[in-house]
Amino acid sequence: MELFFQQIVSGISIGAVYSLLAVGYALVYSVYNFTNWAFDAFMAFGAFMAFYAISLFFMPFWAAALISIVLTIVLSVGSERLAYRPLRLRKAPRLFMMISAMGANLMIVNLLNLIFGGSFRRFPVDAAKPFFIGNVSIGRMDLLAGAISFAILALLWWFLYRTKPGLGVRASSIDIMTASLMGVNNDAVAFIIFAVTGALSSVAGVFYGIKYAVFPYMGLVTIKAMIASIVGGLGSLPGAVVGSLILGVLETLVAGYISSTYRDLFSFLFLVIILLFFPNGLMGKSGDEKL
Amino acid sequence: MSANSPLLDVQNLVVHYGGICALNSVNLHVDSGEIVAVIGANGAGKSTLMRTIAAVKTFTSGAVLFNGQPLKKDASRVVRDGITLVPEGRRIFAPLTVRENLMLGAYTRSDRKEQEETLEEIYALFPRLKERLHQRGGTLSGGEQQMLAVARAMMSKPRLLLLDEPSLGLAPIVIDAMFDAIVKLNRELGLTILVVEQNASLALEMCHRAYVLETGTIRMEGRGSDLLQDKRVMESYLGITG
Numbered sequence A: 001m002e003l004f005f006q007q008i009v010s011g012i013s014i015g016a017v018y019s020l021l022a023v024g025y026a027l028v029y030s031v032y033n034f035t036n037w038a039f040d041a042f043m044a045f046g047a048f049m050a051f052y053a054i055s056l057f058f059m060p061f062w063a064a065a066l067i068s069i070v071l072t073i074v075l076s077v078g079s080e081r082l083a084y085r086p087l088r089l090r091k092a093p094r095l096f097m098m099i100s101a102m103g104a105n106l107m108i109v110n111l112l113n114l115i116f117g118g119s120f121r122r123f124p125v126d127a128a129k130p131f132f133i134g135n136v137s138i139g140r141m142d143l144l145a146g147a148i149s150f151a152i153l154a155l156l157w158w159f160l161y162r163t164k165p166g167l168g169v170r171a172s173s174i175d176i177m178t179a180s181l182m183g184v185n186n187d188a189v190a191f192i193i194f195a196v197t198g199a200l201s202s203v204a205g206v207f208y209g210i211k212y213a214v215f216p217y218m219g220l221v222t223i224k225a226m227i228a229s230i231v232g233g234l235g236s237l238p239g240a241v242v243g244s245l246i247l248g249v250l251e252t253l254v255a256g257y258i259s260s261t262y263r264d265l266f267s268f269l270f271l272v273i274i275l276l277f278f279p280n281g282l283m284g285k286s287g288d289e290k291l
Numbered sequence B: 001m002s003a004n005s006p007l008l009d010v011q012n013l014v015v016h017y018g019g020i021c022a023l024n025s026v027n028l029h030v031d032s033g034e035i036v037a038v039i040g041a042n043g044a045g046k047s048t049l050m051r052t053i054a055a056v057k058t059f060t061s062g063a064v065l066f067n068g069q070p071l072k073k074d075a076s077r078v079v080r081d082g083i084t085l086v087p088e089g090r091r092i093f094a095p096l097t098v099r100e101n102l103m104l105g106a107y108t109r110s111d112r113k114e115q116e117e118t119l120e121e122i123y124a125l126f127p128r129l130k131e132r133l134h135q136r137g138g139t140l141s142g143g144e145q146q147m148l149a150v151a152r153a154m155m156s157k158p159r160l161l162l163l164d165e166p167s168l169g170l171a172p173i174v175i176d177a178m179f180d181a182i183v184k185l186n187r188e189l190g191l192t193i194l195v196v197e198q199n200a201s202l203a204l205e206m207c208h209r210a211y212v213l214e215t216g217t218i219r220m221e222g223r224g225s226d227l228l229q230d231k232r233v234m235e236s237y238l239g240i241t242g
């Protein structure tokens, strides 16, 4: 029973990290109708920046995380300016945006590989000492990752549903042209979306790096977040969170009780089964409001 | 701005969609305090004109001067300058509440207190909206949606209100109420209005001056009451033969 609880907590924690990425996909998709494949690279980039801030410059964890967030925001917003905005202004089909995102992704990941090398690095924080609640031991970093991820999601919710720029983003996700007729600046919305999703992927990269390792191709895990956001319903934020939590818990249980070799197989199986019964995902609406 | 220069001055405006010319050297102006109508059949270029003035469509050549200044290139900045478009088909944010739709209308404003005053003006004009504040925009009837679209535009406190076919898809009695409200906006609140319409008789009755737009070109202009008596207008736009 203790093992079961431990795994649920660990599953929720990794699910919360997936949800940062899944929410990122949902945000970009809800406004621009394309999947930003470059999160993969942003996540690895974020992890590398934090890793070197600690191991080269001996920064405390918090400072390193903050630096990583800022630099990843710069990368994300920069990639929007260079790779997407020119296409968006020319009203290019969304397929072109995806291809552009894939290109940016390949380029950044390979640069990381070239500059830093492909080896696996242990994140230099002490994650080992567990926490005990009764007999249930909980990894300290699991707890931290879960708590911070949920706090960030709450902050994002507050921004989107309780502030004026948030309302502007939601309006843009429904009808970007009419939003601009209300005075919502499309470029400002793009900045907000790419800054927010850059920050989200950096935090996800740092926590994922702590849990597993830091390496250029670590962003491959974003496929899980993609699955989660499709399961939740493309473009739906609550769906992205719910899908991620379910996936995180399911994976951990499969790894714990069946075998970790089958973990990813189950993720895809899960996707297929959900889509059979809910073609739009659990919370996906066909069209209309997505946030 | 000199005392008698128009609020909106459109000069030799040419607009293309790819190779298709939608507006061909259009000249028109709107003075402060006026209601000006542009009438024309389907495809005449009415929406193109409105969308160009609202800067969601770019123009090929010519000039659009607002208050003597060239129009900004970005739609959101044009709103800040005081031009607000009620687009064709209303384009209410269907999943958002009536209140959220109105808040979006006031997106460019930060004067909380004056916004309350604008809201009062809106409730006086469209009491129906006050009862439906927390309802989703998409659940409103067509007439209510048109009210909301106009109210939402009022929330930006525009100096020039652009209306693209406010009568579209509405029952005759609702159209009458809508046009009464538009006239009130002009007479009582002093709002300057440029309206494009297929419903020529109503538009000509309510406006001070009007233009007739045919396949991208202005064919006639004059006072609304004069155009109502014009033989060509009667035949082509009012369905009166004789």
Ligand SMILES: Nc1ncnc2c1ncn2[C@@H]1O[C@H](COP(=O)(O)OP(=O)(O)OP(=O)(O)O)[C@@H](O)[C@H]1O
Binding pocket: B017, B020, B022, B040, B041, B042, B043, B044, B045, B046, B047, B048, B049, B088, B198
């Ligand atoms: N996005 C577009 N791409 C290509 N051509 C367009 C586009 N929008 C409008 N047009 C063309 O421009 C011309 C003018 O269209 P516009 O929508 O301005 O007409 P309208 O007077 O508003 O018509 P309606 O009364 O039907 O609304 C039409 O020939 C139309 O086919």
Ligand SMILES: [Mg+2]
Binding pocket: B046, B047, B048, B088, B165
């Ligand atoms: Mg039209």
